[in-house]
Amino acid sequence: MADVRIDALSVTYHGVDADVPALGGVDLTLADGDSVAIIGSSGCGKSTLLLALAGLLAPTGGVVEVGGEPVSGPRLHTSLILQDFGLLPWKTVLQNAELGLKIRHHPVRERRAHAMDALERVGLSEFVHLFPSELSGGMRQRLALARALALDADLLLMDEPLSALDALTREDLQDLLLALWRDRKHTAVLVTHSIEEAVYLGRKVLVMTPRPGRVAAVVDNPGMGESAYRQTEAFYEKCAELRRLLASEGALHVGGVAS
Amino acid sequence: MKRTVQKALGYAGAAVFMLAFWEGMSLLLHSPALPVPFDAFAQVVEQFDKLVPQFGYSALRVAAAMAIGLLVGAPLGLILGRSRRADLVFGPLVFLNYPVPKVVFLPVLLVVLGIGNASIIALIAIILFFQILVTARDAARAIPAASVLSVRSLGADRWQVFTQVVVPGAMPEIFTALRIGAGTAVAVLFFSESVAGSTGLGWFVFDAWGRVRYSEMFAGILAMALLGVLLYEAIELAESRVCRWERAGR
């Protein structure tokens, strides 16, 4: 079970010069298998929120619970995909994909099998012996995804995973993310700067205020996951609704959400 | 394969250039202290039986010293680079000693370790130790935080972060330190062998110099140059094996 409960979460960074309040009290509840897209201006604390959920950052205040347990460190079945993918340049595609299992001391044969399986799912099984520097941006992204999948994650945290990609590759991978989510039924938290992506991939869309980030609104998006949702009237309306919300938050234009 | 041929051609070109320069300087100076290349090479042939064992002594000493400097300096440097506490305690100790020219310790080493291999190896190893340590420390500090975070998110403990991220991430820099160190090592080898030895290329050159046999001396210098090139190429080879990803995606 990977239901999420975040209650009055605040994080303050102790910067070189001054303290930076990044999150100013965030509340969020997610059922197991739910999916939320987080959108907000640059620097409002989205990445910080994911780090806290992943157990890599101790909150200054508030509670973070996953599966009913308070998060105090990296959790066995949480996978985090960082803003720049976090692939290790000195490891091959296969070695990167199986890294999580290696760190957890799974036997070689088993982790090979899991990693190959995950690479298969994202369409990289022919490239196992290449290094990340030999992959295209889209392939790197898929590799980061495979590494997360190999861990058999029930909570998948993704920080702008598709923002560096061209429009075509991006839609392709959005479809892959959606298919995986439907298929595996994990809980998904996706940070994005794109309104369309948020509406396409989030059954809820969480809009954050500028720094220090709080929840400005949670928009329900029940149409998400329908086939060819991108082409429907409902999709356009949801996007327009979200755009209005963001504009009233002052997030458009100031912080650089793609409008 | 193509790369090997290119490299060989590069060395051949450089050799031709150096020989022409040498020949020119020798004719210009017209002094027995700088014989023409031909005389030096003739001495290489003549002294071959004597040069080979001296070459062996020197090569073994440098190799041993480099191995010690690497095996002690690199891990310590990486630890200092990643642990604030260790750096606070040991950093000042390192930087206090770093600028001191270590060759001045040769007399002390001679008293402690006696004349011969141990002193020579120790001196070179100490010098390389500092060079490698400082480079490894800086390289470990420069490891991108994202790499560390990503393996920590996979559940890595400190040791796993060290082996999976810090060591490979700093490896190219450590090899650079080794390459620079190879040059230093041969230079220090000459100094220490001529002071503290009765074997080795340094001693061979120094001895020929003392006997005013300049062609012989240059035969020894040529052998030292060869030793330097071999060290450098061995390090290159090791790096291309260990850091395969560096050649990827070029």
Ligand SMILES: Nc1ncnc2c1ncn2[C@@H]1O[C@H](COP(=O)(O)OP(=O)(O)OP(=O)(O)O)[C@@H](O)[C@H]1O
């Ligand atoms: N390690 C850190 N030390 C100090 N301040 C930090 C640190 N990391 C982030 N911050 C600050 O905290 C705030 C939130 O950062 P965060 O990375 O969470 O923003 P974000 O919403 O992910 O932005 P973006 O959309 O640009 O990725 C920013 O103002 C940033 O300057």
Ligand SMILES: [Mg+2]
């Ligand atoms: Mg971010």
